[in-house]
Structures are given as C-alpha cells and as structure tokens.
Amino acid sequence: MSVGLITDEPGRFYTFQSTLPAGEYFEFRPRNPPLNSKPIVDDESGMCIGYSVAQAPGLWQIYDADGMFVRLEEAPLEAPLIDPTDLALIAFGAFRLLRAGKALLESGVKAAVTVRLSEATISLLRGRLKMGLSVRALRMSESSAKHMLTPGRYVPLQIQEKAIRYGIRKPDPLKKPGLFRYEARMYKLVEDRQNKGTYIYKSYRLEVLVREADWTIMHFQYMP
Incomplete structure (x- = not known):
C-alpha cells in the first residue's frame, strides 16, 4: 500500500466536495x-x-x-x-x-x-460528524489530496476519520517508522434508478495509511 511513498511529505489541511457521480x-x-x-x-x-x-x-x-x-x-x-x-x-x-x-x-x-x-x-x-478525532485535525499529503479529485478514488474525509477512530490499527506493511494502517468496512450507496429513494448497498474494505506524528493521511484506498 505504501510502495513509492514519500514519508516526509508535508501534511496540509484541505476541504473537499464530493466528486462522486450523481446518486x-x-x-x-x-x-x-x-x-x-x-x-x-x-x-x-x-x-x-x-x-x-x-x-x-x-x-x-x-x-x-x-x-x-x-x-x-x-x-x-x-x-x-x-x-x-x-x-x-x-x-x-x-x-x-x-x-x-x-x-x-x-x-x-x-x-x-x-x-x-x-x-x-x-x-x-x-x-x-466532527466529534472525536475532529476532521479539522486531519491533514493530507499532497499526493493523497489529489486522489480526492478523482471520482473513482474519492472517499469523504469524515469516512476516513471514522476508519481511524473505529477501525483496526496495524503497523505499516513496509515497516516505515511512524506510519500505521487503519482498516474498516464501509458501504457505497447507489440510488436505484428504477425505484427512487431506495439504494443498492455495496461493501468495501477501506485502508487509510496515517503518519500519527501529525495525523497526516499519506495514502488511502478501498476495495471489495
């Protein structure tokens, strides 16, 4: 998950709007x-x-x-x-x-x-949504922030915060110091075009790699 990662990349505060397709x-x-x-x-x-x-x-x-x-x-x-x-x-x-x-x-x-x-x-x-480890306290590296601009990579920062707060904490697979991976189950809701107001649910495993010294999200991804 952290192959080619620049571990000293500075973290910055960002705000995002959804880039997901409608529905x-x-x-x-x-x-x-x-x-x-x-x-x-x-x-x-x-x-x-x-x-x-x-x-x-x-x-x-x-x-x-x-x-x-x-x-x-x-x-x-x-x-x-x-x-x-x-x-x-x-x-x-x-x-x-x-x-x-x-x-x-x-x-x-x-x-x-x-x-x-x-x-x-x-x-x-x-x-x-901001209770606990506040979203406002989370930073992102520039490379991870760029992923948020891609509809297929975007995951709301609030969801990533919940993965950190409630997920399973593990050492970085490549054993890079100061980095920890958090894993949690999340769902994507896709509105049923034939039955408005109802949703089809798909389950995914979310992984968030965090530099805990300054709570910077270095990388994230999700998969079935």
Missing part, C-alpha cells in the same frame, strides 16, 4: 442502525450523514450517522394541496440533502414532493 454516496454504518431507517444523504460530502425513521405522515425520528437519536422533525410541505396518497408516500422518509440545503422525497409512481429539513437539523447532523 452515489458512502456510509460508515453504525453497529446498531435504527430499525426501519432510511439514509439521509448529503450531495456536498457524498455520504450518509444520518437516518430518518417515519413515525407518522410528515413526522420523522432523526438519528445521526452513529445511529444516535437527535430529534423529531416535522417537515412543512412546499407543494400545494396534496391528497392522502401523497401523504402516505411522504411517510417513507427518504431524504436527500441538496447543496441548497433541501431534502427531496421522490416516488416512481407520483411526481416528486419536496420537503424541507430545518437548518438546525442539517447543522446538527453535519456537526456531530
């Missing part, structure tokens, strides 16, 4: 995901940032990415008058956060009905 997201699944939950996926980061569970039409239980309950959300409708059939579709609670901060619930049978998650809920879900 693809990453998930670091909690040990006990909420029962009957739907993912809340964020186009900006390209990852699942929480979960929703329908409690009643137009009312959801909201959980963070670790599966912890955070609040109830009652979403006001932006559409004009709707019938009870539309309300039943809303109850499924499949959210997709757009860069504008909206959530869209789609049905393959009826026209899309738009709902809005409160800014407080969006901020809360994104903020809770």
Whole structure:
C-alpha cells in the first residue's frame, strides 16, 4: 500500500466536495442502525450523514450517522394541496440533502414532493460528524489530496476519520517508522434508478495509511 511513498511529505489541511457521480454516496454504518431507517444523504460530502425513521405522515425520528437519536422533525410541505396518497408516500422518509440545503422525497409512481429539513437539523447532523478525532485535525499529503479529485478514488474525509477512530490499527506493511494502517468496512450507496429513494448497498474494505506524528493521511484506498 505504501510502495513509492514519500514519508516526509508535508501534511496540509484541505476541504473537499464530493466528486462522486450523481446518486452515489458512502456510509460508515453504525453497529446498531435504527430499525426501519432510511439514509439521509448529503450531495456536498457524498455520504450518509444520518437516518430518518417515519413515525407518522410528515413526522420523522432523526438519528445521526452513529445511529444516535437527535430529534423529531416535522417537515412543512412546499407543494400545494396534496391528497392522502401523497401523504402516505411522504411517510417513507427518504431524504436527500441538496447543496441548497433541501431534502427531496421522490416516488416512481407520483411526481416528486419536496420537503424541507430545518437548518438546525442539517447543522446538527453535519456537526456531530466532527466529534472525536475532529476532521479539522486531519491533514493530507499532497499526493493523497489529489486522489480526492478523482471520482473513482474519492472517499469523504469524515469516512476516513471514522476508519481511524473505529477501525483496526496495524503497523505499516513496509515497516516505515511512524506510519500505521487503519482498516474498516464501509458501504457505497447507489440510488436505484428504477425505484427512487431506495439504494443498492455495496461493501468495501477501506485502508487509510496515517503518519500519527501529525495525523497526516499519506495514502488511502478501498476495495471489495
């Protein structure tokens, strides 16, 4: 994994937006995901940032990415008058956060009905991703940062942070001093084009090579 790696390459702080194709997201699944939950996926980061569970039409239980309950959300409708059939579709609670901060619930049978998650809920879900070893404390080498610009290599920095926090820590296979490899299981969610709001899950092993002296990600990759 670290063949040809320059171990003294300086680490810098970066921010990234998802380069994944539309409808693809990453998930670091909690040990006990909420029962009957739907993912809340964020186009900006390209990852699942929480979960929703329908409690009643137009009312959801909201959980963070670790599966912890955070609040109830009652979403006001932006559409004009709707019938009870539309309300039943809303109850499924499949959210997709757009860069504008909206959530869209789609049905393959009826026209899309738009709902809005409160800014407080969006901020809360994104903020809770930064608990523990903060993403803001992670650096990346220039070579690893360049990989983030390639759709086939991109992995949200928050997912890599979770791999470091929860994954299995091992010495660098090439025994380079100060480097450690973290391994964890993650998932890619690919939206089903025939059934909007549902996802096909694919499992991958994520490996993150870290220089722990300054918490710099030197290299990362994922594979089935």
